[in-house]
Amino acid sequence: MARRLEEGATRTRPKLPGRQDWSSWPNYDAAAEGFRGYWYPVTWSSHVTGKPKAFTICGEKITLIRDNGTAYALHDRCPHRGVPLSLGNQQFPGTVSCPYHGWTFDLTNGKLCAVITDGPDSPIRGKVGVPTYAVAERLGMVWVYVPLAGEAAPPIDEQLPEELVDNAFVMGGRIDPRAGNWRFACENGFDEGHAKYLHRTSLWRLFKPMPVWNITRVVPEGRWIYRVQDEVHWEADFPGVGHWTGKRWWKLRPPKGTFNVGNTGTPKKVDPVIEKQGFPGFASLSMPGVLRIVYPKFIHYEFYVPVDADNHRYVGVMVNFLKGVATARFYAKYLGAIRWLFHGQFSGQDAWMVDVTDAPPEKLYRPDVSLTSWRNLAESTTRQKLAALKGEPS
Amino acid sequence: MARRLEEGATRTRPKLPGRQDWSSWPNYDAAAEGFRGYWYPVTWSSHVTGKPKAFTICGEKITLIRDNGTAYALHDRCPHRGVPLSLGNQQFPGTVSCPYHGWTFDLTNGKLCAVITDGPDSPIRGKVGVPTYAVAERLGMVWVYVPLAGEAAPPIDEQLPEELVDNAFVMGGRIDPRAGNWRFACENGFDEGHAKYLHRTSLWRLFKPMPVWNITRVVPEGRWIYRVQDEVHWEADFPGVGHWTGKRWWKLRPPKGTFNVGNTGTPKKVDPVIEKQGFPGFASLSMPGVLRIVYPKFIHYEFYVPVDADNHRYVGVMVNFLKGVATARFYAKYLGAIRWLFHGQFSGQDAWMVDVTDAPPEKLYRPDVSLTSWRNLAESTTRQKLAALKGEPS
Amino acid sequence: MARRLEEGATRTRPKLPGRQDWSSWPNYDAAAEGFRGYWYPVTWSSHVTGKPKAFTICGEKITLIRDNGTAYALHDRCPHRGVPLSLGNQQFPGTVSCPYHGWTFDLTNGKLCAVITDGPDSPIRGKVGVPTYAVAERLGMVWVYVPLAGEAAPPIDEQLPEELVDNAFVMGGRIDPRAGNWRFACENGFDEGHAKYLHRTSLWRLFKPMPVWNITRVVPEGRWIYRVQDEVHWEADFPGVGHWTGKRWWKLRPPKGTFNVGNTGTPKKVDPVIEKQGFPGFASLSMPGVLRIVYPKFIHYEFYVPVDADNHRYVGVMVNFLKGVATARFYAKYLGAIRWLFHGQFSGQDAWMVDVTDAPPEKLYRPDVSLTSWRNLAESTTRQKLAALKGEPS
């Protein structure tokens, strides 16, 4: 008979191998709609125009609109009768008007600055408004700060991966709406366990074998945690079950030794910008769900943006620290192969698993140190943030 | 950060401009599925035939069937095992039979008058039945009375707009299922604020400008409330924001002065039947959601029929008090233009807003005196009705 | 006004004809997802292959997979992160592997026997597992035992209709997913009342009339209950309503007298295997929802398999106790006519009613002795089962 965990029953049950629930991570458990108090990428900058558009981030309805070159974000609900402002348009410079009765809001502060259908002396003018959000543009995208408790937004550069702040680079990427909770997407991204098995059939790995299993540590450094591989095994004999390997006659020979830049062996030549960073491992993760996979010549980032409890937005970006003519080669390669093989089919296998993952209950195993380290990072960071908020004079 | 009203939190918050919730109108607030104790138009008379059809009014499932020229309404649920009677058919004159086991109900009183599969001596015959509803036919439609507490139906003519009871007229109309609560549809209909702005782009108004804003009073008279315009403004300068007008070079000049028959100026000639009514304003509303828009030569009515909390039926009727050959001209005009422009595209803009309105919370503004007057009318009428019911011996 | 039964209000209301609710059958009332502690047919044996497939029985997710000729059933949820095992495949003989991280389970006992991505010395190996289910193959189908409280499965032959255990036979059938609760399907199958009326228009009955009404008893014998017809009426005059008959000029004359093998009259010749059973009536029912309709030359069975509270699986089987060359004739007849007319169109009318039945509340009538007898059987059988379970040392 199927055993199901009753809510709250976990503590009194005999201990089973692996952790059963998320009670050690109460803040993480509560973050089904995402962690507030962070910058999130929302859409490509080129998609934000004078016509307002609707987005949902951390369960919050937001409209983005561009005026005179600057992007603005407002809460997407007219305070009059609840109609989405994203259905309206611009009637005056620097404003957006609700489609229903023409309530007109100042884009810079959300204040009701004119009420078309009640005339210039409308008594409610200036007395109400809609919440606004801090906006920034980075990596060709519009980012919005979703506050935790009404606080001002910190500079976005404090949250971006450090190497993206001061170096020149070229990039390609995709933004996809995806089914499933953002935490499953994020855990999938940093997960030590699955890639070698799930992606064994991906075209991206057609000529390169995957290991069978690794011994992995997780190493914190600054606001990042890194997966560091101590052992890499290319074959395995499972007693009483059989032999298993990812090697095939048509694939390249696996590299010798372990490696922590790229996942295919110690590279001959590493890009100088990347080398300078001295990353302790090729896969790293930081709050609020930013994955960095370092290859010898480029870095791949994934941002897992919470939409609501059942949906997230996958933002995948490939960055190359090139200048001048070399950038053209990158774009050709990205559009011709990377975008399709990696950002498409390979990560489509991940999207599939993220959609069907269903936990807790769960039973964790040795490689899941990657997951528990991430949850611990999320938990302690949030605990500190909340404590700091309480300590501030209100 | 987005502020959300917590339930019950309204009273203790500092007062913001505009009313925040519907607590001043408890009966109105509770009437999500409609006010019971009224006649409602359900469908065109020609659609009610010997084959039973299914409808929902005020959340109640009803089947309509015609027998020997008369329309009948029964609760659409066989008391045996709950199968809808509207899936059955007529096996004997004056009856409807359930499709499953042939339980047969008398159309005049809903009594189980024969049980085909249990023979003439079936012990349950005559002992059970289905509720029936009073039915009337007016304006080419079948109307059903949805009782409040089992009371007998009052004459429908007491509820119909007075001018439709004793005058000859021709009419055209449409009945459309629409998304959204019936109250938003009704409030939209009588709403002073939106028409000038929302409908500025409608083809119906292609050559006639709309005002920018008005000063409006609401005047009660009998069971109706009327919007009366004291000021009409065709241009406006919004300080620090800009100029706005509905005038265009290709549109007619706006009329001088205010007007309260039709919304396009003081007419040269008014239809004698309409003139005789002496309506104080061109837009009026009565329970349980009947809108009357008076033009010089015709009257447009809208009935907002509650289906359930999320759906209503829009019944729009255009009436012309003509006789003889003049009626042919009306039908040609209605079918050629009015039906498409007014009952179609113009009111499609309303349907769109009704579907996306989301209140409370809400913040009302000066023109919303039309909404609060309507809610007050609904509230006090219902309070009196309920008091009268309690006063009766039970 | 529509009267609705309030929950719990039944006992204090004045008694109305017919039973109102299912409070006399508490176990039956609780069995919305089916009775556990029985064997259920799931799918055709030929559909169970080396590629795992997903099924739901009694609300429980189950995956079926065949290995080396034997079918296995496992709970369809990987204990690691909740991914369905039916999305995985076989990496080693006698096992199934989860698609996400390659956790590998022994098909015979559900134990985690290898963890591909954690190597041969994975500490969690052998420590966790998935529940398994007893499996049998009968009538060309895979059957699964859904336990009540972790008990071992009894032999399936104790539950199969007795005549199918030791006799040779040929068969044809269909398995269809259907909307509606399994109890409505089961009650519909044994229901004395509806067939004569609902199926009057079915092609299967094109040339044979149906009675109007019967007087029926229900007779228990062993674990079966039988409908026994004492009177069969071919015409009826309903006082004040009209005359009704199923006879038509193009149909055969109805038979004389009553009959209890087949429903079309006393047959000239009955198959010897069928004759030997001495069935007291042509329609019989046993737990957990097995219907048997006995015709002179064949028996038709229906198994109503609970999927969840709103869906069931209809399994219809036509059996002929033939041997040798005569079997070919049966298959030709089944595929040419029976499958389409009977298992298709005729039972499609039943599927329609099962989908729209909505009870309780309900008001039962005389022929519903068939339903109440069935519910009493289900109720008392379950009461005994539960008592026996409690009496066992735990």
Ligand code: FES
């Ligand atoms: S709902 Fe936005 S102006 Fe009225």
Ligand code: FES
């Ligand atoms: S459900 Fe209507 S007659 Fe049986």
Ligand code: FES
């Ligand atoms: S979810 Fe099944 S192996 Fe991880």
